[in-house]
Amino acid sequence: MSTSRTQFSTKLGILAATVGSAVGLGNIWRFPYEAGQGGGGAFLICYILFVFLIGVPAICAEFSLGRFSRSGMPVAYRKAASSRRWDFIGYASVIAAFLIISFYSVVAGWTLEYIVDSVLGLFQSTPDSSRHAQFADFTGSWKAVGWMVVFLLINAVVMLGGVQKGIERVSNILMPLLFLILIAFCINSLTMSGASEGLGFLFKPDFTKLTPEVVLGAMGQAFFSLSLGMGCMVTYASYFGDDTPLIKTSIRIALLDTLVAIMAGIIIFPAVFSFGMSPAEGPTLVFEVLPNIFHAMPGGRIWSTLFFILLATASLTSIISVSEIIVAFLCDDLSMSRRNATIVVTAISIVTGMLCSLSFGPLANLNLFNLFDFISSNILMTLGGLGICLFVGWKMDSKEVENQLRHENGHKNALYRYILFCIRYVAPAGILIVFIAGLL
Ligand code: PHE
Numbered sequence: 400m401s402t403s404r405t406q407f408s409t410k411l412g413i414l415a416a417t418v419g420s421a422v423g424l425g426n427i428w429r430f431p432y433e434a435g436q437g438g439g440g441a442f443l444i445c446y447i448l449f450v451f452l453i454g455v456p457a458i459c460a461e462f463s464l465g466r467f468s469r470s471g472m473p474v475a476y477r478k479a480a481s482s483r484r485w486d487f488i489g490y491a492s493v494i495a496a497f498l499i500i501s502f503y504s505v506v507a508g509w510t511l512e513y514i515v516d517s518v519l520g521l522f523q524s525t526p527d528s529s530r531h532a533q534f535a536d537f538t539g540s541w542k543a544v545g546w547m548v549v550f551l552l553i554n555a556v557v558m559l560g561g562v563q564k565g566i567e568r569v570s571n572i573l574m575p576l577l578f579l580i581l582i583a584f585c586i587n588s589l590t591m592s593g594a595s596e597g598l599g600f601l602f603k604p605d606f607t608k609l610t611p612e613v614v615l616g617a618m619g620q621a622f623f624s625l626s627l628g629m630g631c632m633v634t635y636a637s638y639f640g641d642d643t644p645l646i647k648t649s650i651r652i653a654l655l656d657t658l659v660a661i662m663a664g665i666i667i668f669p670a671v672f673s674f675g676m677s678p679a680e681g682p683t684l685v686f687e688v689l690p691n692i693f694h695a696m697p698g699g700r701i702w703s704t705l706f707f708i709l710l711a712t713a714s715l716t717s718i719i720s721v722s723e724i725i726v727a728f729l730c731d732d733l734s735m736s737r738r739n740a741t742i743v744v745t746a747i748s749i750v751t752g753m754l755c756s757l758s759f760g761p762l763a764n765l766n767l768f769n770l771f772d773f774i775s776s777n778i779l780m781t782l783g784g785l786g787i788c789l790f791v792g793w794k795m796d797s798k799e800v801e802n803q804l805r806h807e808n809g810h811k812n813a814l815y816r817y818i819l820f821c822i823r824y825v826a827p828a829g830i831l832i833v834f835i836a837g838l839l
Contacts, residue, residue: 406640424717425717431663434601437617438605440605444604452821455818456826462639464795465632465633465639466636466643470637472488473493488786491783501767503721510714513703522690538759550711577712577713584662584706585666587696588692591670593671611837626720629724667688671688788822791822
C-alpha cells in the first residue's frame, strides 16, 4: 500500500474537488433535458429520492473502499477482497469512464464555442428563430470536433501538471463563483413571462408521466450527476486524509449537487416556456434556450461569456475526475507513468469523442453519442453502484467499514447505522428493481 500516495491538502480542497467532480454538465446540461423528457416534477421527485436513498449511501461506500485501499480501480477491490474475483467491476468502471469522456468532451467542446460566440456578441446579433438551425449546423460540423479536441488537450495539460494542487486551487475559487452566477440567472428567469408555467412544469408532479423507463432515467441521472458507480469517488477518496469525515462529506456533495441541478431547472424551464420551445427537445435543449436568455438580458454579452467560462470549467473539473479513474488504473495496475497514461487516455478519447461528435452530422444513423450515454449512465454506472454497495456492505471487512465511516474527528456519526442499512439493503434492492423494470 503506497503510504506516499499524494493527498488533497485541505478539507475545503476535498469538498471543492469532489463537488467539482459532481457538479458539471450533468447538472446544467443533462438534468434539464432529462427532466424535460421525463415530464418535469415527477422526474424531479424520483431523482431526489434516488440521490438521498441510494446516492448518499453509495458515495459513502465508494469513499470507504477508496480510503481503505488507497488505490484506484480495480486495485481497490483486489486489496479489499484479497483476491481478483471482483476485478471485473473495476474494469467495467474503466470502460464506463472511456464512454463518458467520449460524449462529455463533445458537449464540453460546445461550451468552448459558446464562449467565443459570447465574446463576439453573436447571441445579440442573430434572431432567436435561427438558433435551432444554427446549432444543428454547428454540432454536425468538424468545427465541433475541433473544439472537442481542444477540450481534451486542456484536460491533458491539467492531468500532466498533477491534479491535486491545480484542481484543488482552481475548484476553490471557481465553484463558489459558479453558485453566485447561477443565483443571478435564477432571479432573472423568475421575471420571465413563462416563469409560472416553467416552475409549474418543474415542481408540480404529474405522476401519469412516470413510466419505468423514466424512473430508470432518473436513477441513471442521479448516478451520473453524483459521479457514482464507476469508481470516481473511490479514486478521489484514495487521496483523502485519515481525518476526512466521509458521511458528512457525502451529504454535502449530494446537497450541493442537487441544489445546482434544481437551479439549472429554475433557469431553463421558464425560458423554455417563454420562448415557446418544447421541454422534451433532448440533448440540445440547454444550448438552444440559453442564447435566447442572453439575447433578452441587459448586459447579456458579459453574462453569457462569464456563464460559459464557468460551465466549461465545471466540465473540466468533472472530466478530470473521469480521466483520473483511467490514469489511476494505468498507473496502479499497469505500472505506467502518469505522463504515458495521460497520453494514452487522450489519444483514445480523441478518436471515440470524434465518433460521438459526428453523431450529430455524418454519423447520425449510428448515433454513438446517445448509445454511449445510455450504456454508461443507465447500465454500467447503475450496475457499478450495485456492485460497490454489495461489496462494501457484505464482502469488505465490516470492522474496516465501520472504521472508515463511523468515526469522524473523534465523534461517532449518528447516521452510521442508517447508512449501513441503506448500503446493505435499500440501495441494492432499489437499484435492481428499477434497473430490471426500466430495461424490460
Ligand atoms: N458528475 C459529472 C457531472 O455531473 C459527470 C461525471 C460522471 C463525472 C461520472 C465523473 C464521473 O457533470
